[in-house]
Amino acid sequence: SKYEYVKSFEVEDKLMPSTWIVVRIDGRHFHQFSDEHEFEKPNDKQALELMNSCAEALLEEFKDVVFAYGVSDEYSFLFKKTSEFYQRRASKIVSILVSFFSSLYVMKWKTFFPLKELKTIPCFDARAICYPSTKIVRDYFSWRQVDCHINNQYNTCFWMLIKSGKTKREAQDILKGTQTPEKNEILFQLGINYNELPAMFRKGSCVFRDKVEEIVKYNQDGDPVKRLRTKVGTVHRDIIGDTFWREHPEILSD
Amino acid sequence: SKYEYVKSFEVEDKLMPSTWIVVRIDGRHFHQFSDEHEFEKPNDKQALELMNSCAEALLEEFKDVVFAYGVSDEYSFLFKKTSEFYQRRASKIVSILVSFFSSLYVMKWKTFFPLKELKTIPCFDARAICYPSTKIVRDYFSWRQVDCHINNQYNTCFWMLIKSGKTKREAQDILKGTQTPEKNEILFQLGINYNELPAMFRKGSCVFRDKVEEIVKYNQDGDPVKRLRTKVGTVHRDIIGDTFWREHPEILSD
């Protein structure tokens, strides 16, 4: 039609070829959302596992996503460098991932919160970022995990102080300017060994495809017949050091 | 932390100030999704009303969205020219709208399809487009409504021919190269007056805020006390001509 010229106002938004694409989604107003749904403080196991379950389903659907890292109300998804998903169009990639994740979050809610009604509409923002080298991709995930650690340590201290009877104001004043050793000391005083807290809280969650041995059937002798299968799974590991990446070289391989 | 430099790879993506922003979302693989959920052909009243209901809720939430137009698996949302929603950052705007809409779509599914299970994950793509003048914004919506008309007329003919016993191939051959009058003739032969089909199918759906008279209470005499209130509602109107826009000057006013 004579109106079709309006399509020419759409701008090409291709992401640079041969770079790693990270899509980070983050819950919108999740401070409020967590309150409304009475998430446990500072970490709600169910809420985090809901996020992880959505991320796993997302990796099942989108084969070009090779790794994901989640913490708090956010998740980062890594596309392999050579991905041609939607010809690398930024708004396609960003919108499809965040839409898919949002739908899943609502669909899976009842599984993780069988007794809680979904009262308000969960919503996530999203952005795409390109990284030119694996080194910088590693630094990206280190950034998120350091953030996880710092926030989690602070929040754990804070809520333990609250539980111990302090006001929010008092807890803030006590923590102001403290470093890691002092925070550990505070936790120790309150009877908490930080390193014994669940790894999911301390390390966040890594989702990726892994080779797993699977029992396909049992033969006549009753012996299991096994096969290697690729399966999406979640672990809570340090991703700042080299160990994890050395154990999973396929993630960052070209 | 020393990793924070990775944030510098994020690119500023502000949309041009003083322009109209349209965000169009479109169902991903809805050909398949419609099949899987046995949507009526060519138009499923419930599916369309689910979309409209989501759009209405979206306008209730985001005050800067002044108008929306929906047809088939797509919806276009218009931000007023002066909007400073998320400082006009494209990926924020696009991701938040599509995420919100997707969550709503799942949450409202049961209301519109009480007997149908949601079998697969609904997913939408989204993009933002800027338009520098109201004239071009008008042309944008005309473009979508002309598209609605052309597709709907074709699809109505097609599925009526199928119902009348033709194969898909035969129906396609009959329709190839036909213009509006010929299609109307075909429909007439099959006993359909195109203009009597539901306006929602022929015109699509317009969502916007309107002044409505509301009965606040009844006074002692039993007379209703009315008040003008702004309410989001949906109509199925021609938006190509001037009439609609003249009747609702506030939509495109600065």
Added chain:
Amino acid sequence: SKYEYVKSFEVEDKLMPSTWIVVRIDGRHFHQFSDEHEFEKPNDKQALELMNSCAEALLEEFKDVVFAYGVSDEYSFLFKKTSEFYQRRASKIVSILVSFFSSLYVMKWKTFFPLKELKTIPCFDARAICYPSTKIVRDYFSWRQVDCHINNQYNTCFWMLIKSGKTKREAQDILKGTQTPEKNEILFQLGINYNELPAMFRKGSCVFRDKVEEIVKYNQDGDPVKRLRTKVGTVHRDIIGDTFWREHPEILSD
């Protein structure tokens, strides 16, 4: 060749259709360049006329440029809204204009400075900016002319104080925090009527095509035969008010 894939790293950089494009160029390190070439302070008539002459030649060459405004070491060029110059590719437009201007500046140098050698390499930066409405385009040029006025008034005062024997430090201190009336007073004390300074210094320079009457030939009676011809010319006028634009409606017409 197998290397051609590298071209895919070039990014599309089309400027929004139906918007006014302004390309502003600005002398790089012209503080230094002006010193090295002993430009008169605060305004060097020859230097400004060289700039104007380059701008005129640029308008002669590029028909889509409908207006230009220059002050100090900068020039702004306005493309009409409908221009399809290099399909509106930003880097083509920016680079070609600034390259053309730079070449001209060197080529014309001798004409305006017959006794001065060009000692260092004149260099300009450039950028393209889109404006969605004529109102904002007008505001753009008002911005530049207000800037011209403020800088020129300050600089005129400053250099007059220097001429009158003040040190740079003293001159700065005298002018700190002064408003227009106080500056006029200072100039008056030094025997200068600001409004009698050359309009080119006070108003900057406007370059555009204008209809001029031209004598084509003389007929037998010796009477001149005239014809209207379009010619690029320069004027020094107020462009903040409406008068100029009303007198030249073709500049901002669609």
Added chain:
Amino acid sequence: SKYEYVKSFEVEDKLMPSTWIVVRIDGRHFHQFSDEHEFEKPNDKQALELMNSCAEALLEEFKDVVFAYGVSDEYSFLFKKTSEFYQRRASKIVSILVSFFSSLYVMKWKTFFPLKELKTIPCFDARAICYPSTKIVRDYFSWRQVDCHINNQYNTCFWMLIKSGKTKREAQDILKGTQTPEKNEILFQLGINYNELPAMFRKGSCVFRDKVEEIVKYNQDGDPVKRLRTKVGTVHRDIIGDTFWREHPEILSD
């Protein structure tokens, strides 16, 4: 002033950090420019040396440019990956380089063409492209040198055929569809050994900083006192293979 808001329409255009930036400039309408200035066909030694001289001066001025490659009417400039030149703003980088080059081209014209007047205004377009890895940067320059070879071989054949008395049409027909060996055969028939043509024509020109031994002074015995100095120079070498890059590891080092 109240007009300053117009500055908010400028868009941030930073190039991705930690990537190699290539700025390629290319003569505008140089087909015509070469004709107007009667450049020798297919290669004008003086014209190419003028280009090289401008490129050398450019590297002297802009320390972040580590390498340049020129052929025909084009030159590519490579910025090191870590460059923060103008905070990596694309339009600053593109405009400043092309402006500087253009000014130089005019300023140096007389040196290379003492007997030819500059009749028209030399003008170059320019663009910036980012490359995420050294491998792709190498491929970029290979792309340009392969292009140099293919064009030069074709053009050499073409103009030799013309010189031998063929019409342009006949020459084109002879060359249509020929491969390298056939072209070499044609040249051989015309008494030309392609490999004995000047390296500048066959390989293009590489400009970069190199350590050179320089005689600083002579001591009492009359022996020269030498020192290593970094100097910008031009060579005509193969840059597709590894040899050149191995000999100059500092160019592509981080």
